[in-house]
Amino acid sequence: MQSRNSRLNSSALRGAVDLAAVKAAGEAAQKAEQARAERARQTAAGGDPAAPPAQPLVIDVTEETFETEVVQRSAEVPVVIDFWAEWCGPCKQLSPILERLAEEYSGRIVLAKIDVDANQLIAQQFGIQGIPAVMAVVAGQLVPLFQGAENEANVRKILDQLIAVAEQRFGIVGAPVDPAAAAEAGEAAAAAPRVPADPALEAAHDALDRGDLGGAIQAYQNVLADRPGHTEAKLGLAQAQLLRRVESLDLQAVRAAAAADPKDVTAQLEAADLDLVGGHVEDAFGRLVATVAKTFGEDRDTVRLRLLELFEVIGADDPRVVAARTALARVLF
Known part of the structure; x- marks a missing residue:
């Protein structure tokens, strides 16, 4: 299709x-x-x-x-x-x-x-x-x-x-x-009191639901400023940032650029984002691990950090994230 x-x-x-x-x-x-x-x-x-x-x-x-x-x-x-x-x-x-x-x-x-x-x-x-x-x-x-x-x-x-x-x-x-x-x-469990909704987190979720990606990013960042380890806010922020990065991308143009130059960091980052959003999780991780192996200095660090952001989107315990972390360690060390 x-x-x-x-x-x-x-x-x-x-x-x-x-x-x-x-x-x-x-x-x-x-x-x-x-x-x-x-x-x-x-x-x-x-x-x-x-x-x-x-x-x-x-x-x-x-x-x-x-x-x-x-x-x-x-x-x-x-x-x-x-x-x-x-x-x-x-x-x-x-x-x-x-x-x-x-x-x-x-x-x-x-x-x-x-x-x-x-x-x-x-x-x-x-x-x-x-x-x-x-x-x-x-x-x-x-x-x-x-x-x-x-x-x-x-x-x-x-x-x-x-x-x-x-x-x-x-x-x-x-x-x-x-x-x-x-x-x-x-x-x-039956006796446990219902946890009240978190207004700041609800505001972030609502912004994301409305498609207000900038507002959602800011709202999630506000939550994390007060509670840096908040898992749900970290996940929401990673997703909102991913969505904002890809919302204006042209699929065909990005894939053509990535195929033309495997060392083009921008093209590989954009292609990996599109891979992840399209459900091709292992392809996204594999693409960035391979790019880390081909790059040096600031470029390598940029790709590595993006890969860590995508890990946040999927979840640290997912087997595909665990495998990609191992692969990343091999090319880094």
């Missing part, structure tokens, strides 16, 4: 980088906490918190059902999204693999199938430029997986990594729990 316009716009990119501009992530995390408390109560009552859900594991999703079936459900289980179309030959090879694995994983993931022809707004919001494309949503946060057909062995490895990330970062994939500890955790 080709993009209708090679010039990107910020409203489409917000969906591609992070659902509801990190605001949904906080809401989904809260729902995940509630779901964990409910599973804890079920365990204490003799139930099985890891039992497969009653809902179907493979679902067709539309623009009308996306919020419920993908964003809300991602608070309890990773939702893998298969972007496909009837005319797409490679989709017909990949989709049965994804469907079979979704059933095999018995509730550890849910597969959401989105027909890009029937749901063009969602495809635009995710920045889909070609299909098949596979992404995931975990606790409201977007995790780009891969584009193009993959064999079953590779898909299985990717899904295993996704589940590991969901367990480590969000704790939303069920596992056996000690009943006494579960009961205690459930009671504590």
